[in-house]
Amino acid sequence: xxxxxxxxxxxxxxxxxxxxxxxxxxxxxxxxxxxxxxxxxxxxxxxxxxxxxxxxxxxxxxxxxxxxxxxxxxxxxxxxxxxxxxxxxxxxxxxxxxxxxxxxxxxxxxxxxxxxxxxxxxxxxxxxxxxxxxxxxxxxxxxxxxxxxxxxxxxxxxxxxxxxxxxxxxxxxxxxxxxxxxxxxxxxxxxxxxxxxxxxxxxxxxxxxxxxxxxxxxxxxxxxxxxxxxxxxxxxxxxxxxxxxxxxxxxxxxxxxxxxxxxxxxxxxxxxxxxxxxxxxxxxxxxxxxxxxxxxxxxxxxxxxxxxxxxxxxxxxxxxxxxxxxxxxxxxxxxxxxxxxxxxxxxxxxxxxxxxxxxxxxxxxxxxxxxxxxxxxxxxxxxxxxxxxxxxxxxxxxxxxxxxxxxxxxxxxxxxxxxxxxxxxxxxxxxxxxxxxxxxxxxxxxxxxxxxxxxxxxxxxxxxxxxxxxxxxxxxxxxxxxxxxxxxxxxxxxxxxxxx
Numbered sequence: 099x100x101x102x103x104x105x106x107x108x109x110x111x112x113x114x115x116x117x118x119x120x121x122x123x124x125x126x127x128x129x130x131x132x133x134x135x136x137x138x139x140x141x142x143x144x145x146x147x148x149x150x151x152x153x154x155x156x157x158x159x160x161x162x163x164x165x166x167x168x169x170x171x172x173x174x175x176x177x178x179x180x181x182x183x184x185x186x187x188x189x190x191x192x193x194x195x196x197x198x199x200x201x202x203x204x205x206x207x208x209x210x211x212x213x214x215x216x217x218x219x220x221x222x223x224x225x226x227x228x229x230x231x232x233x234x235x236x237x238x239x240x241x242x243x244x245x246x247x248x249x250x251x252x253x254x255x256x257x258x259x260x261x262x263x264x265x266x267x268x269x270x271x272x273x274x275x276x277x278x279x280x281x282x283x284x285x286x287x288x289x290x291x292x293x294x295x296x297x298x299x300x301x302x303x304x305x306x307x308x309x310x311x312x313x314x315x316x317x318x319x320x321x322x323x324x325x326x327x328x329x330x331x332x333x334x335x336x337x338x339x340x341x342x343x344x345x346x347x348x349x350x351x352x353x354x355x356x357x358x359x360x361x362x363x364x365x366x367x368x369x370x371x372x373x374x375x376x377x378x379x380x381x382x383x384x385x386x387x388x389x390x391x392x393x394x395x396x397x398x399x400x401x402x403x404x405x406x407x408x409x410x411x412x413x414x415x416x417x418x419x420x421x422x423x424x425x426x427x428x429x430x431x432x433x434x435x436x437x438x439x440x441x442x443x444x445x446x447x448x449x450x451x452x453x454x455x456x457x458x459x460x461x462x463x464x465x466x467x468x469x470x471x472x473x474x475x476x477x478x479x480x481x482x483x484x485x486x487x488x489x490x491x492x493x494x495x496x497x498x499x500x501x502x503x504x505x506x507x508x509x510x511x512x513x514x515x516x517x518x519x520x521x522x523x524x525x526x527x528x529x530x531x532x533x534x535x536x537x538x539x540x541x542x543x544x545x546x547x548x549x550x551x552x553x554x555x556x557x558x559x560x561x562x563x564x565x566x567x568x569x570x571x572x573x574x575x576x577x578x579x580x581x582x583x584x585x586x587x588x589x590x591x592x593x594x595x596x597x598x
Contacts, residue, residue, distance in 0.1 A: 100135070101135060101156075101157065102135065103128075103133050103134065103135050103137070103138035106135060106138055106139065106142075106156060106157075107121060107125050107138065107142075109156050110142065110147060110148060110156070113156075113161075113164055114164075114165075115147070115148055115152055115164060115170065116147045116148065120145075120147060121142075121147055124141050124142055124145045124147055125138075127141060127145070128141050139153055149172045149173050150173060151171065151172065151173040151174060151184075152164060152171070152172070166184075166186065166195050166197060166234070166239060166241045167234055167236075167241070168188050169186040169187070169188045169193060169195050169243065170186055170187050170188065171184045171185075171186050171195065172184070172185045172186060172187055173185050175194060176251075179199075180198065180199060180202060180208065180212070180310070181196050181197060181198050181199060181212070182196075182197050182199065183195065183196045183197075183244075184197065185246060192246045193231070193243050193244065193245070193246050194228075194243075194244040194245065194246040194247070195241050195242070195243060195244070196241060196242040196244055197239065197240075197241045198212045198240050198241070203237070203238070203239075203240065209240065211310060212240060212242075212310070213233060213235055213240065215242070215308075215309055215310040216230055216232075216233030216242040217233055218286060218309055219233075219242070219244075219309060220233065221284060221286075222280070222281060222284070222286070222309070224276070224277055224280040224281075225303070225305075226273040226274065226276050226277035226280075226303065226304060226305055226306060227277045227280065227281070227305060227306050227307075228244055228245050228247060228297060228305045228306065228307040229244065229245040230242055230243070230244050230245075231243045231244065231245070244307075245305075247297040247299050247305055248299060248300050249297055249298045249299045249300050250297070250298055251293065251294050251295075251296060251297055251298070252270065252293040252294070252296035252297075252298055252304065252358070252362075253292070253293035253294040253296075255298055256293060256361060256362060256365065260365040261362075261363060261364060261365035261394060262362045262363065262365075264363065264397055264398050264401045264434060265431065265434055265435075266302075266362075267359060267362035267363050267401065268359075268401060268404075268427055268430055268431050268434070269302070269431065270296070270298070270304040270362065271304075271355065271358065271359045271362070271404075271427055272424060272427045272428060272431065273303055273304035273305070274291075274296060274304050274306060274355055274358065275355055275420045275421075275423045275424035275427060276420075276424055277304075277305070277306040278306070278351050278352075278355065278420035279419065279420040279421040279424055281309070282348050282351075282419060282420055282421070286309065287346060287348050287350070287351050288306065288309055288311070288351050289311040289331065289334050289346070289350070289351070290308060290309075290310065290311040290331075290334075291351055291354035291355055291357075291358060292354070292358070293358060293361060295307055295308045296358070311331055311334075332375060332378045332379060333354070333369070333378060334350050334354070335379075336378060336379045336380070336381060336383070336384070337350055337353060337381075337384050338350055339381070340381030340384060340411075341381075341384070341411055341412070341413050342413075343413055347413065348419060348420070349413045349416050349417070349418060349419075351420060352408050352416055352417045352418075352419070352420060352423055353384075353408060353409055353416060355408060355420065355423065356368075356404070356405050356407075356408025356409035356423075357369055357409060359401075359404065359405050359408065360390055360405050360409065363390060363394050363397050363401060363402075363405070364390055364393040364394045364397075365393070365394070366393065368387045368388070368390075368405075368409060369383055369384070369387070370383060384411055385411050387409065390402050390405050390406075398430075398434055399475060399477045399478075400429075400430040400433050400434065400476065400477065401430055401434075402477065403426075403430075403476055403477035403480065404423070404426055404427060404430060406477075407423075407426070407480070408423055415484075462489070462490040463489050463490060463580070463584070464486060464489045464490035464491030464492075464583070465490035465491075465592065465595075466490075466591075466592025466593045466594070466595070467490075467491050467492070467515045467516070467583075467587055467590070467592060467593070468491070468492045468493075468494065468513070468514045468515050468593065469486055469491050469492070469493050469494070469514060469515065469516050469517075469518060469583070470493075470494045470495075470496065470502060470505070470513065470514035470516070470517045470518070471483070471493060471494070471495045471496075471517075471518045471520065472496050472497075472498075472499050472502045472517065472518065472519045472520060472524070472528065472531065473495065473497065473518070473519075473520035473522075473523075473524070473549075474497045474520070474523050474524055475520065475522055475523050478520055478522065478549075478574070479495050481574075482518065482574075482579070483495065485576055485579070486579075486583075489580070491583075494513070494514060499519065499524060499527050499528055499530070499531030500531070502517065502519075502531065503531055503534060503535065503538075503541075506535075506538075506540060506541050506544075507540065512544065514544070515544070515545070515587060515590050515593075516544070516545040516546065516547065516583060516586055516587060516590075517535060517544065517545075517546045517547070518546070518547045518548075518549060519531055519532040519535075519546065519547070519548050519549065520549045521548060521549060521550040521551070521554060521557060522549065522550075522551060522572055525554070525557065526557060526560075528548070528550075529548065529550075529557045529560055529561050532546060532548045532561060532562070532567075533560070533561065533562045536562045536564055536567060537562070543566070544566070545566040545567070545568075545586035545587065545590070546566070546567055546568075547567075547568045547569070547570060547579075547582055547583075547586070548561055548567070548568070548569045548570070549569075549570050549572055549574060550569060550570075550571065550572065551571070551572045552571045552572070566586055568582045568585070568586060570582060
């Protein structure tokens with residue numbers, strides 16, 4: 099049965115949705131003449147007596163759902179599988195109210211998980227974590243009272259804008275990693291990191307929300323194998339099982355934080371998104387990841403390096419904590435602000451090209467040799483060091499070419515058997531040092547390699563050639579570097595074990 103305008107007004111009063119005097123003032127504003135229901139609704143909404151959600155419920159004849167405790171519901175913010183979140187008001191203040199869906203209120207496990215999330219959230223006070231102020235365990239309507247964040251989710255931001263700029267992406271992941279580091283300091287990991295669980299406030303800050311799965315962590319039993327208590331836990335369980343770590347390893351959050359950064363920079367996730375349980379449990383999802391530079395060739399190398407390290411399948415090569423990742427992100431932001439990064443047109447963002455051949459198999463071919471890398475770019479430093487150490491070389495790293503030359507001038511013993519000069523960022527300084535190394539009497543007989551972008555033609559022309567000199571183009575391939583070292587070190591005696 100359709101309501102009359104006056105019946106609509108009376109329902110507002112009966113349910114206590116607004117001060118009766120304010121309702122009457124708006125009613126009088128409309129006028130005493132013939133008024134339609136649509137005109138009355140428009141006036142009540144225009145003067146903020148009722149919201150659209152409240153109006154819909156009034157027209158349906160609903161008698162409940164307008165309040166949770168003393169909090170008056172204004173409108174729906176978001177809805178998930180397990181809960182709905184509403185904007186609500188109390189005493190002139192705005193809050194977010196998270197309400198467990200009705201079908202789970204009689205499920206002991208789901209209800210307990212929901213309440214644990216709230217109790218855990220009471221402990222988390224951090225500028226990049228959405229605060230929980232109260233947990234109301236009403237058996238009929240359990241709900242959480244939370245900080246209301248005006249803005250949008252990170253998923254919505256990426257959907258609207260596509261690829262995000264590197265500086266914005268790093269700023270947001272710094273907020274996220276800061277939040278994770280704080281939670282980790284209290285023994286809490288998130289275990290459900292995804293773009294939709296990050297809110298972006300109107301002032302551009304990222305705030306982590308929904309620690310619901312963190313409540314499932316069982317740190318009293320560190321030997322427990324990762325399980326899949328519900329659909330949201332599958333990705334974490336599959337990663338932990340596949341990489342051979344126990345349930346609730348804090349480095350799992352690091353991996354999925356890396357996936358979020360990848361998604362921001364590339365405009366699409368590194369992990370294929372699917373609802374298929376078997377596909378999500380397939381460990382190859384975490385290994386066969388398309389290199390970021392193929393999707394976003396203009397991403398600065400310092401950002402790409404963070405993604406690579408955060409998402410390494412081998413947990414021992416991954417960042418060991420969110421705090422460690424946050425520190426690198428902070429450094430990358432400073433470098434980009436100072437302009438210390440690859441130019442947007444530069445295709446050298448992947449430090450070394452990927453190969454699916456024996457280049458990825460460790461060997462002892464470099465045992466007894468010491469290599470000195472002169473390079474300021476952290477991505478290339480790590481890539482060369484990791485590849486060569488896996489083959490038995492000892493790798494020393496110096497960022498300043500002049501300091502590298504001084505090491506040979508001051509040393510009683512030759513500090514390295516081959517020196518690699520990187521010109522990607524050092525430019526003419528690296529080439530000058532490479533040339534001086536080839537001309538100085540003390541170092542002319544020591545092999546050296548110059549890593550240089552093929553487009554740096556003026557620097558290539560200035561570089562000295564020689565029988566024990568090599569120039570390799572960037573991006574660098576493992577196979578080419580290995581072959582160059584083998585050729586240059588022929589006839590160079592290996593150092594006895596324990597002496598280098």
